[in-house]
Amino acid sequence: MDRTTDIITIKSIDQIPTVDEIKSISREIALKIIFEGKTNKQREQVGHYLEHALSGFQVLTHTIEPELNIVKLITDQEIEDQQDFFEQCAKDYRKLGEQLVFTLVDKLELNLNKDFPLDTFNELKRDDRQIGTVAEWRYFIHGFHCGFQHLTTGQCIEVPLAFGLEFGDxxxxxxxxxxxxxPGYRPLPIPLFVEYADGLRIINKMTALGKFEEIPYTVPGHTGTVVADREKVEIKYDPNLEKIFGKHIEGIKKKSKFNLWKFLGDRINQHDR
Known part of the structure; x- marks a missing residue:
């Protein structure tokens, strides 16, 4: 299902839709607010405010163009209603990832480090084996993953290599x-539009439902997420790996606090009387 875009051009702040009006839009509609004239100077402040006020939405303030883009993300209720589907997707992800890794290991005749597969695959980054094909898949080893894309269907999966023999993170x-x-999931039982933001909400909610769970990383202090209903494997860790492979960037920097004039707050938070 495609998402349509509603465009609103404003010349004054009081033309911005209220929070309640924005919340009423469906997930199938993306809202684009274009700022004309002097209102463009207030674009970033408006964006910060709406980002704070619109829980369950993604608000993107364009850094160059005079516009805000707002979309509603998948809801907790929608995720709960489709929890069996997302659980099966996670199981399929884990199973396919494991199959592809071992198929590649067999083809390249690798001596797999079962405690830390990334150690084995890092060796391939030094020669022409970093990219290639195996069976009906094209593979590319990068970062902490090995990406695979089916040559016919286009199905893609990024298999994690830093959780021992757990390939379902x-x-x-x-x-x-x-x-x-x-292709096996089409037509989808529920529309999905915003890849990272919807994905994050799905993972967080499925974890809260007990369908997904956190697992330890091979580097102490880090975790991953995998389907809970699985045959569990031991994940070992080495405190020295943090020094060898570098530290992950932890979390997202807290957004700076902002002050927005009372007029805007009053205007956006309630309907005109």
Whole structure:
């Protein structure tokens, strides 16, 4: 299902839709607010305010163009209603990832480090084996993953290599790309539009429902997320790996606080009387 875009051009702040009006739009509609004239100087402040006020939405302030883009994300209720589907997707992700890794290991005749597969695959980055094909898949080893894309269907999966023999860790963006590219899931039981943000909400809610759970990383202090209903494998860690492979960037920097004039707050938070 495609998403349509509603465009609103404003010449004064009081033309901005209220929070309640924005909340009433469906997920199938993206809202674009274009700022004309002097209102463009207030674009970033308006964007910050709406980002704070619109829980469950993604608000993107364009850094160059005079516009804001707002979309409603998948809801907790929608995720709960489709929890069986997302659970099966996670199981399929894990199973396919494991199959592809071992198929590649066999083809390249690798001596797999079962405690830390990334150690084995890092060796391939030094020669022409970093990119290639195996069976009906094209593969590309990069970062902490090995990406695979089916040559015919276009299905894609990024298999994590830093959780021992656990290949089902779910990154929000990669998990969504897997679902959207898998022909076996079409037509989708629910529309999915925003790859990272929807994926993150799905993973967080499925974890809260007990369908997904956190797992330890091979580097102490880091975790991943995998489907809870699985045959569990031991994940070992080495405190020295942090020094060898570098530190991950932890979290997202807290957004700076902002002050928005009372007029805007009053205007956006309530309907005109």
């Amino acid at each position: 779910l990154d929000p963006y990669f998990f969504m790309k897997f679902i959207l590219s898998s």
